[in-house]
Amino acid sequence: MRLSKEDKARNRDNIVESAGRMFRTRGVDGVGIADLMKSAGLTHGGFYNHFPSKDALAAEVCRASFERTLGRLAAAFDGSDGSRTALKHLLDDYLSAEHRDAPDGGCPSASLVVDAWRQDDQIQEAYAEGVEGYLTTLAAEFSREATRGGEELDPAEARDRAVRLLSGMVGAMVLARAVGRVAPSLSDEILDAGRRR
Amino acid sequence: MRLSKEDKARNRDNIVESAGRMFRTRGVDGVGIADLMKSAGLTHGGFYNHFPSKDALAAEVCRASFERTLGRLAAAFDGSDGSRTALKHLLDDYLSAEHRDAPDGGCPSASLVVDAWRQDDQIQEAYAEGVEGYLTTLAAEFSREATRGGEELDPAEARDRAVRLLSGMVGAMVLARAVGRVAPSLSDEILDAGRRR
């Protein structure tokens, strides 16, 4: 029962979408092909009509996740009204209990960081591109806010701050998740301290 | 061929030691019982004479790794000569290329952070205790340095700084590792920016 091109494309999107949610929650190793195809409403055998391997899917998922969150980030910066800096707003959203407890729709920098380290290079490639995108966007916003405040900001310094901000956010998030089930108050404390940055 | 108690204890120590190195490098899921027993000079069947399960070993490894690195940290703080703050020295050591490239002897906060998140609660328990130990030690050193400098430091503020320092270090390290193979210069940049903190 061959499907139309539109149906096939929709199925492919569904696979990437649900794999994206599952990989971010359980890690690439924590989700089987059968799991993820079932969650997309299909059976496991058809997987290879869409992707050459699980690693290739993971790389695509990484790309797609970064693309979406980067888009949201850029939109938030563009729509910023200046009453409160957009970067402060980002920090509060990022280091929230909601984000910690729902990795599936959240930032791939934090949820896929170890998969990028330990899995295939394809995934690391997509991950590194995503991180670079984040840094560029963050550095631009640092510069924009400085300019708006009438200050001068060396581009290298803006970049430096972007790197430290991302490191701090990712570190706080992975730590908060790593103690979340057994030490919830420590986990909250880590998020709180990060927000007071 | 039953072994003496001393031999058995030595074997057990060897297992914890080599599992510690392997888990930190490849993750708990990345190392099989057979692998790790072989690396300790034994065959896989004997594993269960020492540990009730792989998760139990992982928790023990987590405890042992934190204990050792915490001991080193405390010793470094005690032996500090004050010519350069001990915390600055820690930051330089921690965010070095050597530490990034050799996770096996390094800080478990960074290398086991995702295992603590996604694996069994036993591991998370040991991990959370280790993090708590780090934070206590770091906060005490913040207070000590402030006192030495003739300043007043609110304990809550010292603790806050400790949390942010650890988040920043762990975040920079996991990010640097996550892009290290495909984007070595970005990886170096992340470590450099963290050290300039």
Place this chain on the structure above:
DNA sequence: TGTACATCAGTGAACGCGCGTTCACTGATGTAC
């Protein structure tokens, strides 16, 4: 536009492999007398 045929997305069984765990066995160690 209609027809005949090739293509190919999805299905579900199967393959081969590695994993965590169990088990019967061996023989040196520890212990009761």
Place this chain on the structure above:
DNA sequence: TGTACATCAGTGAACGCGCGTTCACTGATGTAC
């Protein structure tokens, strides 16, 4: 202190399971004429 027996650490085969991947098959879609 010496002896006889129980204990138990290590060995390596085996078990059961789930995984990534392959494959023969089905039948609707796409296409050549």
